[in-house]
Amino acid sequence: MTLSYIFRNLWARRLTTLLTAGGMALVVYVFATVLMLEAGLRETLQETGAPDNVVVIRKSSQTEVQSGVERSQAAIVESRGEIAYDGLGQRMVSKELVVLITLLKSADKAPANVVIRGTTAQGLALRPQAKLLAGRLFRAGTAEIVVGRAIAERFSGVGLGERLKFGQREWTIVGVIDAGRTGFNSEIWGDADQMRQAFRRPVYSSVTFRLADTGSFDKLKQELESDPRLTIEAKRETVYYAEQSEVMAKFIRILGMVLSVIFSLGAIIGAMITMYASVASRTAEIGTLRALGFPRRRILAAFLIEAVLLGLAGGAAGLALASTMQFLTLSTMNWQTFSELAFSFTLTPAIVVQSLAFAVLMGLLGGFLPALRAARLNIVEALRAA
DSSP states (O other), rough: OOHHHHHHHHTTHHHHHHHHHHHHHHHHHHHHHHHHHHHHHHHHHHSSSSOOOOOEEETTOTTTOOOBOHHHHHHHHHOOTTTOOOOOOBOOOOOOEEEEEEBTTTTTEEEEEEEEEEEEEHHHTTTEEEEEEEOOOOOTSEEEEEEHHHHHHHHHHOOOOOEEEEEEEEEEEEEEOOOOOGGGGGGEEEEEHHHHTTTTTTTEEEEEBSSSSSSGGGHHHHHHOTTTTTTTEEEEEEHHHHHHHHHHHHHHHHHHHHHHHHHHHHHHHHHHHHHHHHHHHHHHHHHHHHHOOOOHHHHHHHHHHHHHHHHHHHHHHHHHHHHHGGEEEEEEEEEEEEEEEEEOOOOOHHHHHHHHHHHHHHHHHHHHHHHHHHOOOOOHHHHHHH
16 A cells, blocks of 8 residues: 555545644644743753853852852952963953843833843953944943843833933943843843942852863862852853753743643544544445455554654644744743843754654544554445445
């Protein structure tokens, strides 16, 4: 029994084939979109960090917003010999302040929390992915700030040359930075010491530095965290930002899987109805095939292949539709930091494989019982149906 025979049967019932594959396509679209949403969130936060950068925050603090590193402790961390030097002989370490302020969105004027990062010239060097898009960088010791591209696009009053008032001070926006698909695009940067004074913070939020030898991290981490003078913990920057995505990513994944299972039940039932109708309309044909010597397993395989092809067609269409979501950028609240975060849908090879496998599974579940019925048809009774 050739594939051409199977394709002819699908074409003969092209309307029901199209409707069934369309139902599966919608389910795969939801399934793939959810996975792309989770992947986009994880990629945005994971790409924010660099593997040879280390973030030091107060012990038991989950984020920089919750952390407080005393100036004396920051000085101890800053003096470590494992810290790399740049081409000018400067140590690549930045003592930083991270706070939240509220801005109004451009679209609906709804308030949202935005991350304000007080950083240094070395802090900029530690994040080479952040490129100047317009204007210039802020000058140390001044009330100048630069905004991330996602902030400039989604919030009002943050254009180049405009002024923002926060921390009991007025700040001038002198530049816009583009940090690619990273969380830095959703931040506002200024001078760390000016920020600390404006917000009256006697402590820093974190200390970030570049390792001269990335292999020295484990030993450095143990020494810092066991030092009785310090109440801090050290994390690789990639690990730190990956942890920021855990809560929201799990919620998106669980919600998406529940929705996909519910919708897939409808698609499976649709495929089952289509295949039962196919068996009913081809009873005499099946009897003829059996009389010609085709074994039951070939009949079973033929109908299962039809169901799988329906699933693959729906899966391919659903993936094609879901792939268009990559051109969209979403903005939502990061549940770890309670700040606004912009990220995009991301389609990966793993998501393609998972989505097609899900579509094939729906086809198999929907086609198994009809295929089994076709294989069990009595030859004499089937021929009488003619």
